[in-house]
Amino acid sequence: MRKYTWRTGILEVGTILVAVLFLIPIYILVNLSFKAPGDQSSTFAFPEQPTFQNYIDAWGQGGLGNALINSAIVTGGIVLFTVIFAAAAAYPLSRLGARWSKFTYLVFLAGLLLPAQLALLPLYQTIRDLGLLGTLAGVIIVGVGASMPFSIFLYAGFMRALPAEYEEAAALDGAHAFRTFWSVVFPLVRPITGTIIILTAVANWNDFLTPLLYLSGSDQKTITVAIYGFVGQYGAQWNLIFAGIIISILPILIAYFFLQKYIVQGFAGGLKG
Amino acid sequence: MAIATAVRLNEAPKKRRRYRGFASSVWWFVLPALALYVFAVVYPSIRGSLFAFTDWDGVSPNPSWVGLDQFARILTDPNAVVAVRNTLLIAFAVTIIQNAIGLLIALAVNSQIKSRNVLRVIIFAPVVITSIAVGFLWQNLYSPGGGINQLLEAIGLGALQQNWLGDPDLAIWSIIFVVFWQFVGYSMVIFLAGLQGIPEEVLEAAAIDGAGPVRRFWSVVRPLLAPAITINVMLSLIGGLKLFDQVFVMTAGGPGGATNTISTLIYSNAFSLGRFGYASALAVVLSIFVAVASIIQYRLLALQER
Numbered sequence: 001m002r003k004y005t006w007r008t009g010i011l012e013v014g015t016i017l018v019a020v021l022f023l024i025p026i027y028i029l030v031n032l033s034f035k036a037p038g039d040q041s042s043t044f045a046f047p048e049q050p051t052f053q054n055y056i057d058a059w060g061q062g063g064l065g066n067a068l069i070n071s072a073i074v075t076g077g078i079v080l081f082t083v084i085f086a087a088a089a090a091y092p093l094s095r096l097g098a099r100w101s102k103f104t105y106l107v108f109l110a111g112l113l114l115p116a117q118l119a120l121l122p123l124y125q126t127i128r129d130l131g132l133l134g135t136l137a138g139v140i141i142v143g144v145g146a147s148m149p150f151s152i153f154l155y156a157g158f159m160r161a162l163p164a165e166y167e168e169a170a171a172l173d174g175a176h177a178f179r180t181f182w183s184v185v186f187p188l189v190r191p192i193t194g195t196i197i198i199l200t201a202v203a204n205w206n207d208f209l210t211p212l213l214y215l216s217g218s219d220q221k222t223i224t225v226a227i228y229g230f231v232g233q234y235g236a237q238w239n240l241i242f243a244g245i246i247i248s249i250l251p252i253l254i255a256y257f258f259l260q261k262y263i264v265q266g267f268a269g270g271l272k273g
Numbered sequence: 274m275a276i277a278t279a280v281r282l283n284e285a286p287k288k289r290r291r292y293r294g295f296a297s298s299v300w301w302f303v304l305p306a307l308a309l310y311v312f313a314v315v316y317p318s319i320r321g322s323l324f325a326f327t328d329w330d331g332v333s334p335n336p337s338w339v340g341l342d343q344f345a346r347i348l349t350d351p352n353a354v355v356a357v358r359n360t361l362l363i364a365f366a367v368t369i370i371q372n373a374i375g376l377l378i379a380l381a382v383n384s385q386i387k388s389r390n391v392l393r394v395i396i397f398a399p400v401v402i403t404s405i406a407v408g409f410l411w412q413n414l415y416s417p418g419g420g421i422n423q424l425l426e427a428i429g430l431g432a433l434q435q436n437w438l439g440d441p442d443l444a445i446w447s448i449i450f451v452v453f454w455q456f457v458g459y460s461m462v463i464f465l466a467g468l469q470g471i472p473e474e475v476l477e478a479a480a481i482d483g484a485g486p487v488r489r490f491w492s493v494v495r496p497l498l499a500p501a502i503t504i505n506v507m508l509s510l511i512g513g514l515k516l517f518d519q520v521f522v523m524t525a526g527g528p529g530g531a532t533n534t535i536s537t538l539i540y541s542n543a544f545s546l547g548r549f550g551y552a553s554a555l556a557v558v559l560s561i562f563v564a565v566a567s568i569i570q571y572r573l574l575a576l577q578e579r
Contacts (some may be wrong), residue, residue, distance in 0.1 A: 004385050012386035018378065019395045022454070026398075028420045029410050043420045044427070081309075089306035092299045111314045115515050115563050117539050118556040119317035121324065121331070121549050126317065143423060145313025148306050177298045206403040208518045213544075224405050228522070231409055238413055245406045256401045260394055263401070267459065270464035 010049035033242040054243035058230070062244050065224035068251065074136055074222055075205045078143035082151050082200050083193055085144065090155030093179050095164070105156065111149030116209070124213055134218030139211055143204050152194050158192040159185070198259070205252055223248045322560075324553035331549040343554035353555065355367075356526075356533040359445055360562070364513030366449045371509050372502070374453070375460025380490075382461070383468045393465070397458035404455070408522030411451045412438065415523075423436065438524050441531035450531055451519055456512070460505045467501030468494070497579050507570045512564050535559045 028043050033054055035047040059065065093105045123142065132138030166188065170180045186193075211222040221229065227248045234240050256263055312343040325343055329336030347353045378396060382389040399407065414420040415437035437447040471494060479489045495502075517536035520526065526533035526541065533541075535555055543552035 004387075008385050011381055011384060012388060013393055015378070015381040015386060016388060019392050022396060022399075024420070025410055025414055025454070028414065034415075039449070042422050085306040085309065088302045092302045096299070102380060104307065107315070108306075109308065111310060113560075113567055115556070115559055117515070117536055118321040118553075118560050119314055120321070120539070120556065121543050121553060122317035122320035125331075126312075126394050142307065142313045145309035146313075148310040149314070152306065177302070180507060181302070198501065202401055206401075208403070208405050208521075209540075222365050224403055227403075227409075228405055242413075244431050245409060249402050249406050252396070252403075256398065257394070260397070264393070264397060264462050267400075268462050 011159045016101060029242050029246065032239050033246050035239050037237065037239055039239075054239045055247065058240055061234075061240075062226055062230040062247075063221070064223065064226060064230075064244060064247050065240075067221050067223045068248075070136060070220055071205055071223040072230065074139050074143065074211070075201050076137070077140040078147060078204045079200050080114035080199055081140070081144045082147040086148055086151035086196070087155050087186055087189060087193070088181065089148070090159055091185055093152070094156040094159040095167075105152075108149050108152045111146075112153065116146065120213070127214055133214055134220055136215075136220055138214050138224070141215070142210055143207070146210075147200050151200065154192055154196055155189060158189055162188055164170060170262075178188070195266040198263055201262075285447065315478055321553050324550055325557045327550045327553075329550045329553075330547045331543065332539055332547070336550065339550070343551050343557075346551060347554060347558065352530045352533060353538060355530055356535050356538040356555075357558070359533060360514055360516070360535045360559075362445060363449055363452065363516055364510050364562075364566075367447075367452050367513040368506055368509040370449070370453050371460050372505050375457045375505065377462050378457065379461045379468060381462035393461070396461055399455045400458045402455070404518035405522050407455050408519045411447075411519075412456075412523045415447055428540065438532075439528055441528050443530045444524055444528065448520055448523060451523070452513070452516065455519075460509065461502050463505050463508075464498065467498045471497050500574075503570060503574050503577065507567070510566050510570075511563055514559065514566065535562075558573050 031046065032043065033204055034042075034050045034052075036049055036051050036053070039048050041048060089108075093101050093108075127133055127138045127142070130138075132141070163187070166184050167180050170184045175183070206224065207222075208224040208228070211225045212228065215225055216229070227244055230244050231241050294390045326340060327336040328342075330337045347357075347486075382392050382396075386392075389563055417434075417436055417439070421437060425431055425433050434465070435443055438444050475493055476489060479493050484492065515536055516534050517540070520532055520534055520537050521540065526537045535558065539552045539555045539559070542548040542555065
C-alpha cells in the first residue's frame with residue numbers, strides 16, 4: 001500500500017505547486033529588497049542591478065541593530081524567568097493533593113481563558129505609575145506573568161506523569177525541597193522545558209502589541225516596534241522597507257531552519273499537552 | 274490555547290501519596306509565579322472588567338459608575354456592530370478554511386511523496402514570521418499595482434484585478450486570506466502529529482477489508498484524528514477572535530471602519546479616543562466570546578472521549 005505509484009507522482013506535483021504558490025510572497029519580499037529605488041520593473045522581474053544598499057540604509061536609519069539586541073534581551077529574559085518560575089510553581093501544584101494547591105492550579109488555568117485585551121488598559125496604567133513605561137523590564141515582567149498559565153499547565157501535566165520514587169529517594173538522603181527540585185525534578189522535565197522555551201521565545205520575539213504599548217515613543221524598541229515605526233517613516237519606499245523586514249525576520253528564520261525539527265515537534269507536542 | 278485538553282489531561286490521578294518533603298518551603302515555589310501572574314493578568318483583568326461599567330476616559334481621577342450604558346452603546350454604535358460581525362466572520366472563516374486545507378496538506382505530506390520534508394518546512398515557515406512583517410508584505414502585494422494584480426495580469430486574468438484592501442466589501446476577505454496563508458502551516462503540523470499517531474496496520478487492515486481511500490479516511494483516520502481536529506479548531510477560533518496585528522498593519526480598520534475587529538476597536542477607542550470605559554466594555558464582550566468558544570470546545574472534547 002505504501003508504494004510510490006503514478007498517483008503519488010501526481011500528488012507530489014500538486015503539492016509542490018501549492019508550495020510554490022506559498023513561496024511567491026516570500027520571493028517578492030526578497031526580490032524587491034535587492035532593487036534600487038529607481039528600478040521600475042515588475043515585482044516579479046529580477047532586479048536590473050541588484051544592490052545591498054537597501055540593507056545598509058535600513059540598518060543605519062532604522063536603528064535595527066539596537067532593536068535586535070532589545071528583542072533578544074526581552075525574549076531571553078521572559079524565557080529564562082518563565083522556565084524557572086513556572087517549573088517551580090508546577091512542582092508542588094502537581095505533587096500535593098491539598099485543597100489549596102488544587103485551587104491555585106485552577107486559578108492559573110483560568111488565565112488561559114482571559115484575552116490579553118481585558119487586562120491591557122489597567123496594566124498599562126500600573127506600568128506607567130510604577131515608572132516602568134519605556135523600559136525593557138516592564139515588558140519582561142508583563143511577558144513572564146502572561147506566560148505563566150500555559151507554561152504551568154504544560155509542566156504540571158508532565159510532572160504528574162513522572163514517578164515520585166526519585167524524589168523520595170532524594171528526600172530520604174536528606175535533600176531539602178529546593179535541592180530535590182533543582183537536582184532531581186528539573187533535569188527530568190527537560191523535554192517539556194525545550195517545548196516551553198521554543199513556544200515562549202517565538203511568541204515573545206514576534207509580539208507586537210505589548211511592546212508597542214509599553215515601549216513606543218521611547219528609545220528602547222523591540223524589533224517589531226522598530227519595524228512598525230520604520231514603515232511609518234519611509235511610507236512608500238518599499239525596497240527599503242522590505243530590506244528592513246528581512247533584517248527583522250532573519251534571526252528567527254535562521255533559527256527555524258536549524259531547529260525546525262525541534263520547533264515543529266515543540267509546536268505539535270506543546271499543543272498536544 | 275488548548276485549554277479543555279489541558280483540564281482533562283491534568284486531572285489528578287486517583288491515588289495520590291502524601292507528600293511531606295515540602296514542609297513550609299512550599300510557598301516559595303509558588304509565590305514568584307503567582308505574584309507575577311496576579312500582577313500581569315488577574316488584577317488588571319478584574320479592574321478591566323470594572324472599568325466597563327464606568328465612563329472613565331483614562332485620565333480623570335474619579336470615573337463615575339454608569340452601569341450597563343457602555344454595553345448598550347456597543348449595540349447602537351455602527352462601528353462596533355461591524356467590528357463584532359467582522360470578528361465572528363474572521364474566526365469562523367479562518368477556522369474552516371485553515372483546517373480544511375491544513376488537513377489536505379497534512380495528508381499530502383504524510384504520504385510517500387519524496388519532497389515531503391522540504392514541503393513541510395516551507396509551508397510552516399510563515400508561522401514563525403512576525404505578524405506585522407506579514408501584514409506589511411501583504412499590504413504591498415494587495416496594493417493596486419502590487420504583486421497580486423500583476424500576477425493576474427500575467428496569467429491573462431487581468432479582468433479580475435481588484436483594489437483588494439481598498440474595497441470595503443472585499444477587504445475583510447483579503448485579510449482572512451492572509452491569516453490563512455500565515456497559519457495554515459500550524460494546522461498542518463498538528464494534523465501531522467495526529468496522523469503519525471495512527472498505526473499503519475489499522476489502515477492496511479481496512480484496505481484489505483476493501484475500504485477505498487475515502488472510506489478509509491472517513492471511518493478510520495477521522496475518528497483517530499479527533500483530538501487534533503478539536504485542538505486545531507480551538508486554536509484558530511480563539512486566534513481569529515483576538516486578531517489584531519495583521520489588521521492594524523494592513524488597513525488599521527479601514528476603509529471607513531469596514532475591517533475593524535473588536536481588538537482594533539479596543540485599541541483605537543482606548544489610545545486614540547480616550548474612551549477607556551467603552552474600550553473595556555468591548556474587551557469584556559471579547560472575553561465572553563473566547564470563554565463561550567472554550568466551553569463549547571471542552572464539552573465537545575468530553576463527548577468525543579466518552
